[in-house]
Amino acid sequence: MTALAAERLTRRFGHGRRAHTAVDAVDVEFPAGSRTGIVGESGSGKSTLGLMLVGLDRPNGGRVLVDGDDLAPRMRTQAGRRAFRREVQLIAQDTSSSFDPLRTLRDALRTPARQLVGLSIDEADARIAETLGMLGIDPAFADRYPHEVSGGQRQRFAIARALVVRPGFVVCDEVVSALDVSVQGQVLNSLKRYCAQTGAGLAFISHGLPATAFISDRLVVMYRGVVVEQGPTERVIAEPEHPYTRHLLNAHRGPGFEEHRAEVLAGSEPLVPASEPSAGIAREVTR
Numbered sequence: 001m002t003a004l005a006a007e008r009l010t011r012r013f014g015h016g017r018r019a020h021t022a023v024d025a026v027d028v029e030f031p032a033g034s035r036t037g038i039v040g041e042s043g044s045g046k047s048t049l050g051l052m053l054v055g056l057d058r059p060n061g062g063r064v065l066v067d068g069d070d071l072a073p074r075m076r077t078q079a080g081r082r083a084f085r086r087e088v089q090l091i092a093q094d095t096s097s098s099f100d101p102l103r104t105l106r107d108a109l110r111t112p113a114r115q116l117v118g119l120s121i122d123e124a125d126a127r128i129a130e131t132l133g134m135l136g137i138d139p140a141f142a143d144r145y146p147h148e149v150s151g152g153q154r155q156r157f158a159i160a161r162a163l164v165v166r167p168g169f170v171v172c173d174e175v176v177s178a179l180d181v182s183v184q185g186q187v188l189n190s191l192k193r194y195c196a197q198t199g200a201g202l203a204f205i206s207h208g209l210p211a212t213a214f215i216s217d218r219l220v221v222m223y224r225g226v227v228v229e230q231g232p233t234e235r236v237i238a239e240p241e242h243p244y245t246r247h248l249l250n251a252h253r254g255p256g257f258e259e260h261r262a263e264v265l266a267g268s269e270p271l272v273p274a275s276e277p278s279a280g281i282a283r284e285v286t287r
């Protein structure tokens with residue numbers, strides 16, 4: 001179980017008159033085991049916040065806390081970075097460039113299983129098979145090259161690549177936006193189940209309010225680099241306090257909102273019996 005926190009986290013781009021503050025003194029807590037949705041319009045700073053949380057971008061001010069400790073010193077050593085990568089994983093939307101075109105998808109999953117977790121090839125393959133089963137991915141696809149599967153299938157492999165190390169916290173940046181609505185529900189359900197079974201925390205960045213509301217127990221609303229509202233998902237949706245949150249909800253509640261939400265939820269039935277992956281995952285996480 002891993003807890004993250006952003007403390008007065010700030011990121012500016014550019015200099016002088018062209019400087020732009022993408023994330024402005026943001027305070028957010030991500031308690032261990034919680035699932036936090038981060039919503040806001042395009043350019044509001046969600047991805048920049050996500051990149052800083054996983055140590056891939058450096059703040060100009062403030063800090064990221066991992067279980068209460070400053071992340072920055074840990075990122076200065078290779079051993080510290082490696083331990084952090086095992087603990088906290090990012091799943092990003094653009095999978096077209098994140099897989100090596102010359103290596104099979106199985107190879108891409110073996111690398112973190114071997115390098116970050118220290119598994120043998122046989123152990124890594126067993127872990128990969130279990131992870132693919134959990135995500136409802138046909139294992140036959142693992143021996144294909146990235147260009148031999150669809151964008152949606154590649155996206156699910158990107159999720160599998162992150163979960164194969166059994167992280168204690170996962171940051172997802174627009175992971176279902178490019179998927180068919182029917183597949184969205186399956187993926188959301190798999191992520192939610194992974195968190196429930198392992199106690200992992202989740203930060204779920206998305207434009208899509210139905211998906212975010214489904215998966216999160218807390219909502220953070222960003223507007224122009226600032227967090228304007230945060231609280232339990234049900235409360236924020238039922239009684240939004242900030243005018244921007246009301247605006248965002250009204251925009252989403254336009255024609256088709258309920259239908260879309262129903263479609264997402266309809267696709268969220270477990271693909272595999274819950275007992276299959278859960279026992280194995282719970283065992284492995286305690287290793």
Ligand SMILES: Nc1ncnc2c1ncn2[C@@H]1O[C@H](COP(=O)(O)OP(=O)(O)OP(=O)(O)O)[C@@H](O)[C@H]1O
Pocket residue numbers: 013014020021022040041042043044045046047048049207
């Ligand atoms: N590397 C960068 N250099 C300069 N400006 C950047 C950089 N990365 C982000 N920005 C700017 O910071 C602001 C926040 O961008 P960010 O991608 O975090 O927003 P977002 O809410 O994730 O948007 P979207 O939903 O469209 O991905 C934007 O104005 C963006 O142009």
